[in-house]
Amino acid sequence: MSQLDLARLQFAMTSIYHFLFVPVTIGLGFLTALLQTAWHRTRLPEHLRLTRFFGTLLVINIAVGVVTGLVQEFQFGMDWSAYSRTVGDVFGAPLAMEGLAAFFLESTFLGLWLFGWDRLPERVHLATIWAVAVGGALSAAFIMAANSWMQHPVGYTVDAETGRPRLTDVWKLFTNPVFLRGYLHVLLASVVTGAVVMLAVSAWQLRKGRSPIAFHASARLSLVVLVPALLLAMLVGSELGVTEGKYQPMKIAGAEAQWTTCQPCSFSLFQIGGGNNDQTPTKIIAVPHLLSLLATNHWNGQVLGLNEVQSQYQAQYGPGDYVPDVFVQYWSMRVMAYLAVVVLLVALWGLWLLWRKRLTAARAFQRVAVWVVVLPFLMNTAGWLLTENGRQPWIVQGIQLTRNGVSPSITTTTVAISIVVFFLLYAALAVIEVFLMLRYARRELEPAPAEGTRTPSLTY
């Protein structure tokens, strides 16, 4: 493999791994804050016990999320120095703002929340978990603004002297249509992930018959949050598809392996073949008009084929291959969408049981709900593959090709060493993380502190 391949592999590995933890952090942070708020309003000891129970799971997650985020930040300079040098003027600004406005907030208030149980007045302590939740969501906003700029660059001019983009309007970064929809989609996906984790843990505990009143409450909360969040995520996701279709036609054409321009366009449920950008896969069960609808919001909308966009880009940017890996594009789209439907069906089943007041005794549902926990992680990964693979061969759409972004001074061996180091470290962390999450998710709920005593801190 070349240095470029290895650097890409490293980026994919780091991003995917980091983004297993981020959605849990955001989603579970928000849900834990809701639980603590519920406790303040109801004073039910169950709500306090649940807050501390899910708070512990949240914190185990944040630890790994934070440390893998560091690698993400450093990597831009290490592996992609030509990219950093070229676009740092624009891309660096939201990153610096993320640190100043969001990450400081999340990290500092996490310490206050964990250790402040018996030190802070109750209302102030409640505010700290909300600060953690808001900090996490804000962090994602700045990162998404930076990433959206790579998908659809706005608010810059190219400096005549250096040929590098210069920021001219920071507001445009935060009103970028790709950002607005992409961020909302990521935020909702994170809430979905957190809710599914909470649902799975609650279902497992209910199946064991432990603290049924408390875990029924958390199961209810997760279901009530999950269904609207998932429906909205689907809606925003399809809007995002239309937006991306406008600015990155390759991405959308690739998602259907649509080589020729069509109008109206159908959406196939499966394909056989299509690897290595083979242009003649066998498509199975084509739903008429669906691709037109997804990509353009019109029943009879036109979707440009990969070949047509390719010749347009060649005319615009010079000779080269501008088609992403269509096979990855096609299937990551489907994995994300199909699994979302599965999660939705399970969630609706749970909601129905809740309405019939049969959730506590529904053994079959409880068994299924535990296993559903893996799906949001697969969906999130597929979603990022769809977004980032669809941007290839560009590192910044229309401005810089990925192959021109790598560090010129790095040898293949150097990247290989770091991939091996991080892979081993990540693998070990993954094993430990899963072990700890399972261990803590299956613990008995701690008793609530006696009335009149202060709640002890969660220390190390």
Place this chain on the structure above:
Amino acid sequence: MGLATFWFILTAVLWAGFFVLEGFDLGVGLLHNLVGRDEAGRRTAINTIGPLWDGNEVWLIVAAAAMFAAFPGWYATMFSAYYLVMVLILVGLILRGVSFEFRGKVDSPRWRLVWDTTLALGSLLVPFFVGVALGGLLHGVPIGQDEEFTGGFGDLFSGYAVFTGLTLLLLCLLHGACFLALRTTGEVRARARRLGRIVAPITALAVLAFLPWTHSVAGKGALPGIVQLLALLAVLAAYWLVTTRHEGWAFTATCFTIATCMLSLFADLYPHVMVSSTNPAYSLTVDGTASGSYALKVMTVVAVVLLPVVLAYQGWTYHVFRRRVSPEQFAPAAQPAAE
């Protein structure tokens, strides 16, 4: 003063802030096995920084992000030149970050031994290799005309760069010992004091050598400037205060020492951001690597508005957790909060 210079100063302040705040966290990470002879003692040491370290570490993230945003050329050249050193720093940060959270999660001596070791190892890797990288900026590494690094791994370890790493490591040790003496009670406090008295003279000697060396590496002669003089006074004061057991003042003095040592390094670096050992003309400069004036303006507004807010709530955190941590809290009998 241009905005580029302002951001250079801000970057220096962020790095200094990182070492002043995270410096004692790193020191505690290094020392927790020595000041705590049993589980209660080690937990005492770790819980002095428990609520603080995560917020402190963000200073590093913001320092790196500020370099990326304000000086993309600097960030690009430095991080790719120091690739393998960065890997070591990241490994250290990862090990440290998870150690805090993981070590108390399983009640087994072997499990805790693993995380005590990784915590100490991570706390060793970070200050030493960050020191090597920062020292190397001033000493110079091979950089070609195209601003790209042309050397190999060995070129990063000049005598001065390694000594900068060692000095920072010693400063973190002393800083951590002072913090532990200030924030604990009983046996842990006594041992922290004793360790402080052992480390203080070595650290003072290191700083005494580091300051003129920095000045002469920068080609400004061995005579100290004003920042160096302040650093010199601070480290001597720290040494004296540690031996006379003025805990609060000793900690103040180590804060001041670290801040002035970092600032002296950056002051001697200016107007360069990275010196080329190939040809002085190829050195990267503040103006040459800075972002456009609009980007700098936007970020200046953001930093000027937000940094005081951050300082305020971080300061408040220190106020909330100002009480000493005592080993009795973690004695096996009284462990209601143990996770």
